[in-house]
Amino acid sequence: KEEDFEIIDKKQLPDAAELRNEEKAKPEEARWSAPILSLARKASENLALGYGSALKSASLVGLVSKPGSSDSPAKTSTRCHTMEERANLMNMMKLSIKILIQSALSLGRTLDSDFPPLQQFFVVLEHCLKHGLKVKKSFIGQNKSFFGPLELVEKLCPEASDIATSVKNLPELKTAVGRGRAWLYLALMQKKLADYLKVLLDHKHLLSEFYEPDALMMEEEGAVIVGLLVGLNVIDANLCLKGEDLDSQVGVIDFSLYLKETQDSDGKQDGGITAVLDQKHYVEELNRHLRWDFHLCTVADLQNKIDCLEKTNSKLQEELAAATDRIGSLQEEQQQLKQQNELIRERSEKSVEVTKEDTKVELDTYKQSRQGLDEMYSDVWKQLKEEKKIRLELEKELELQIGMKTEMEIAMKLLEKDTHEKQDTLVALRQQLEEVKAINLQMFHKSQNAECSLQEKTEAISSFEGKTNEMMSSMKQMEKRLQQAEKARQAAEERCNKMKQELAGKLNSCRQQMAQLDSKCSTLEKELKSEKEQRQTLQKELHQEKDATTLLKTELQQMEGLKKELRKLQDEKQELKKVREEQEQALQEMGLHLSQSKLKMEDIKEVNKALKGHTWLKDDEATHCKQCKKEFSISRRKHHCRNCGDIFCNTCSSNELALPSYPKPVRVCDNCHTLLLQQCSSNSS
Numbered sequence: 001k002e003e004d005f006e007i008i009d010k011k012q013l014p015d016a017a018e019l020r021n022e023e024k025a026k027p028e029e030a031r032w033s034a035p036i037l038s039l040a041r042k043a044s045e046n047l048a049l050g051y052g053s054a055l056k057s058a059s060l061v062g063l064v065s066k067p068g069s070s071d072s073p074a075k076t077s078t079r080c081h082t083m084e085e086r087a088n089l090m091n092m093m094k095l096s097i098k099i100l101i102q103s104a105l106s107l108g109r110t111l112d113s114d115f116p117p118l119q120q121f122f123v124v125l126e127h128c129l130k131h132g133l134k135v136k137k138s139f140i141g142q143n144k145s146f147f148g149p150l151e152l153v154e155k156l157c158p159e160a161s162d163i164a165t166s167v168k169n170l171p172e173l174k175t176a177v178g179r180g181r182a183w184l185y186l187a188l189m190q191k192k193l194a195d196y197l198k199v200l201l202d203h204k205h206l207l208s209e210f211y212e213p214d215a216l217m218m219e220e221e222g223a224v225i226v227g228l229l230v231g232l233n234v235i236d237a238n239l240c241l242k243g244e245d246l247d248s249q250v251g252v253i254d255f256s257l258y259l260k261e262t263q264d265s266d267g268k269q270d271g272g273i274t275a276v277l278d279q280k281h282y283v284e285e286l287n288r289h290l291r292w293d294f295h296l297c298t299v300a301d302l303q304n305k306i307d308c309l310e311k312t313n314s315k316l317q318e319e320l321a322a323a324t325d326r327i328g329s330l331q332e333e334q335q336q337l338k339q340q341n342e343l344i345r346e347r348s349e350k351s352v353e354v355t356k357e358d359t360k361v362e363l364d365t366y367k368q369s370r371q372g373l374d375e376m377y378s379d380v381w382k383q384l385k386e387e388k389k390i391r392l393e394l395e396k397e398l399e400l401q402i403g404m405k406t407e408m409e410i411a412m413k414l415l416e417k418d419t420h421e422k423q424d425t426l427v428a429l430r431q432q433l434e435e436v437k438a439i440n441l442q443m444f445h446k447s448q449n450a451e452c453s454l455q456e457k458t459e460a461i462s463s464f465e466g467k468t469n470e471m472m473s474s475m476k477q478m479e480k481r482l483q484q485a486e487k488a489r490q491a492a493e494e495r496c497n498k499m500k501q502e503l504a505g506k507l508n509s510c511r512q513q514m515a516q517l518d519s520k521c522s523t524l525e526k527e528l529k530s531e532k533e534q535r536q537t538l539q540k541e542l543h544q545e546k547d548a549t550t551l552l553k554t555e556l557q558q559m560e561g562l563k564k565e566l567r568k569l570q571d572e573k574q575e576l577k578k579v580r581e582e583q584e585q586a587l588q589e590m591g592l593h594l595s596q597s598k599l600k601m602e603d604i605k606e607v608n609k610a611l612k613g614h615t616w617l618k619d620d621e622a623t624h625c626k627q628c629k630k631e632f633s634i635s636r637r638k639h640h641c642r643n644c645g646d647i648f649c650n651t652c653s654s655n656e657l658a659l660p661s662y663p664k665p666v667r668v669c670d671n672c673h674t675l676l677l678q679q680c681s682s683n684s685s
Helices: 016-025 034-048 051-059 073-107 116-130 147-156 158-168 176-189 193-202 220-234 243-248 269-418 426-462 468-498 500-612 670-684
Strands: 655-658 665-668
Touching: 073 116, 073 220, 116 176, 147 158, 147 176, 147 193, 158 176, 176 193, 176 243, 193 220, 269 468, 269 500, 426 468, 426 500, 655 670, 665 670
Parallel strands: none
Antiparallel strands: 655 665
16 A cells, blocks of 8 residues: 655755765775666665565564454454564565665675674575474474475475585584575575575475465465565675584574664654654655666766777777778788799799700710710620631631741751751751741741730720730730740751751752742731731721720710709709798798788677677576586576676686776676787787
8 A cells, every 4th residue: 555654854864965975985896887786776666665564564563453253253363463474574574685685785795694684684584484384293302494395496496406415415504494594595695596485386285285374485475575585686695604503593583774773762653653654755765866866877877888989999990991901911912922922933833844854855865875885885895806806816827827837847857857968058058047037037026016016905905894814815825835936946956957968968859848938938928917907907996996985084074064063953943942932931921910810800890799788697597607608506606797798607707807887807707808908909009
């Protein structure tokens, strides 16, 4: 019902200027972000409607309403009493939740277990859960605990299994009341107390085992209390679970927290009610002024934020234009580098083709020269074979000469026999013999000259083959044979001296034989001339072979020069390869720079998207960390990022930065931290 309130003293109401001064005098830590503050204001407005009625019902706990006409006086009294109890508990619950939210917002930090409004909230909630509990009898005694219905949440909602296991694992808790209080603490820290109690109310057929039909949890007041508990999701609590404290706490409601300082009346209830009404009106006026000031502050802050965002957007657009210009210049440089690289590649390919053609030509010339050398070698080999044949023929002729010498010896023996018969012709024969000796000496000298020429030939031929030693040995054998022939001649002369007497009678036959010998000598002289001519031809051939060897040496020198040029060309080729590799590395580095610039552009776009607008995510909507995807629990709590508004765990949002809307450093997630640092670095550069 609507109630009319009167103001006793208007002087007690503060002016708007005083409220603004009080708002400015508050510390900066007490100021919260806009989404949380708006949610808290809405909760305080909804709860302000029942503020006066709650205080009135709290001050009139002993009053009893009129019983109905149909029931008996005892039943009606009990029903009225339970209804009043439910109403009083519900109003006290409203008051405790409202004062807890207001005090938490004024502090602006996480609440501890020593915080008085939080303690009173748990005391009131415990009274609400104990209302209408059935007493269970056992051998030990009577047991009346609200932890029994709370254990049902584990079966109905599997998310509450962590709370149940952690409560059961606490060794210091010995009583069911302590376990129930620990369960409520953990559910509040997890920000799911309203959800768990709503699950219980949805299954009232299970609650009927623990509560009476007219209990608070079985009636509509329980649903109202669950709806009020949703506002507690704004609060961050960090509570200490001590077994002794939870077991030994005494649940007494302290009404001094809910009443402002008022003058004591004579104990009349009317004076108390008027004071309460004045207090309610004062609180409503204060809330109205606060809403108006908050609206003005939020509009000014939003305008400042819009100006800042427009400036940042203009800066980002300028940076984008500069980045696009840089990208265009880099692309032009890349195209120029590509053209230079193509020119260098074409030049290198042309040089490689030229070197390949040169190497092919050199290989062809080398092959041709090699074929010519092989032909020359085969010709020289053929000449050597011919010279060997000539040597064999000369050896045969020498053998024939030796045979002729043996025949001459035989003839000399015959002449010696004839000298005994023809002594008159000894003088002529001696002269003829001297002439023969002179001819023989000439032949010997000629043979020696032939041997010298043969030795020279053998020395010249030794450069082509190492077979001249065999010729030398054969020549030495010939000399030995000639010496033997000389010895035989000496013996023949001695025999001639002995046969002078016998030769006299045989001069005519000797003259005839001498004529034959003269003819033979002429033939021998002709043969010697032919041999000289053959030797001259051999010497000419040797000179030609020497000239061919000099030509081959010059060609070998030219081949060495060509090899050196090949090595130089190969070195130049390697240098060109190195230059090409360096240019490829430069191109790769340019590609990396381009990719980095693209990444920077993407980061700038992401920053723009991030700066365009963020929505504050509610606690109920997030069950997992947005970055590491880990589920929230008692140990892993929820934390809002003050930049993007999403919910993260402590490890993913441990960074702090000063934002434009917050003068002091506040909690920021890792992604927003990196993005803001990049933005700051780009602005500074």
